[in-house]
Amino acid sequence: MDRHTLSNGRITATVKADGAELCSLQDATGQQLLWQAGPAWPRHAPILFPIVGRLKGDVLRHRGKTYPMTQHGFARDQRFVWAEREPLSCTLVLQDNIETRAHYPFAFRLAVTYALDDDALVITYxxxxTGDEMMPASIGAHPAFAWPLPGAEDKASHTLVFSDAEPAPVRRLDGGLLRAQSEPSPVEGGALALSEELFVDDAIVIDQLASTSLRYMAPGAPTIDLSWQGFHQLGLWSKPGAAFLCIEPWLGYASPVDFDGEFSRKPGVIHIAIGETRRFVQHIGVS
Incomplete structure (x- = not known):
């Protein structure tokens, strides 16, 4: 498999061409911080594009036509082209092609750059x-971190500490679609005590996100600091019994259960003008 490894002595990160996916993240001592795509879930940190979550009926509607579109879009299953491969950075590119246009009738260019900056991995999307009409889209990150982190006693010792209080209600899913009713946030102030019970009912969708960063931590374990720019929602997900926690900055989310209209009018999508480039950044710090 075509892979590229970045290392600066403090962080070592490996990226593969398939899906432009981060598949390894190690600290200075070589401890693996990323889920290694076990049987419970066969991915590491997929890129979600041009949708986040599911569309009703797995169908994208545009100008009276329908296009099949599976959950989280096709970017994670496409092979990207290497545009740059350096010791401390790399860039991969996906452009529309015959296969993508069968699902998403828009011309686009998606470039993903991974770069090491001291004790952080910076990912720029x-x-x-590149087409001749307005382009509706969503994009999201989906990194799965080890849970428990190496050196931690157990899963229950872990906490997420947000940069801001998160009092707004959260959303849950029904068949992959957003339920009509919201639920009280499990975040108390700015902290979420982690447990498997949180995810018995699938993902937690924070669609009114106040924070722009958070810390994933446990006694005796490396600390992971995440921050993001341009992403306005956050998904949290795990499978009970599986040793990973997905912390997912998003711009967009699954369709509401009662929405089955034109993709351009779907809640959560952005509209990118002809010739426009939108930029989104995720920082993953390790200490």
Missing amino acids: EVSN
């Missing part, structure tokens, strides 16, 4: 509209 650039979405360009």
Whole structure:
């Protein structure tokens, strides 16, 4: 498999061309911090594009036509082209092609850059509209971190500490679609005590996100600091019994259960003008 490894002595990260996916993240001592795609879930940190979550009936509607579109879009299953491969950075690019246009009738360029900056991995996503009409889209990150983290006693010792209080209600899913009713947030102030019970009812969708960063931590374990720019929602997900926690900055979310209209009018999508490039950034710090 075509892979590229970045290392600066403090962080070592490996990226593969398939899906432009981060598949390894190690600290200075070589401890693996990323889920290694076990049987419970066969991915590491997929890129979600051009949708986040599911569309009703797995169908995208545009100008009276329908296009099949599976959960989280097709980018994670496409092979990207290497545009740059350096010791401390790399860039991969996906452009529309015959296969993508069968699902998403828009011309686009998606460039993903991974770069090491001291004790952080910086991931930059650039979405360009290269076509001749407005382009509706969503984009999201989906990194699965080890849970428990190496050196931690157990899963229950872990906490997420948000940069801001998160009092707004959260959303849950029904068949992959957003339920009509929201639920009280399990975040108390700015902290979420982690447990498997949180995810018995699938993912937690924070669609009124106040924070722009959080800390994933446990006594005796490395600390992971995440921050994001341009993403306005956050998904949290795990499978009970599986040793991972997905912490997912998003711009967009699954369709509401009662929405089955034109994709351009779907709640959560952005509209990228002809010739415009939108930029989104995720920082993953390790200490």
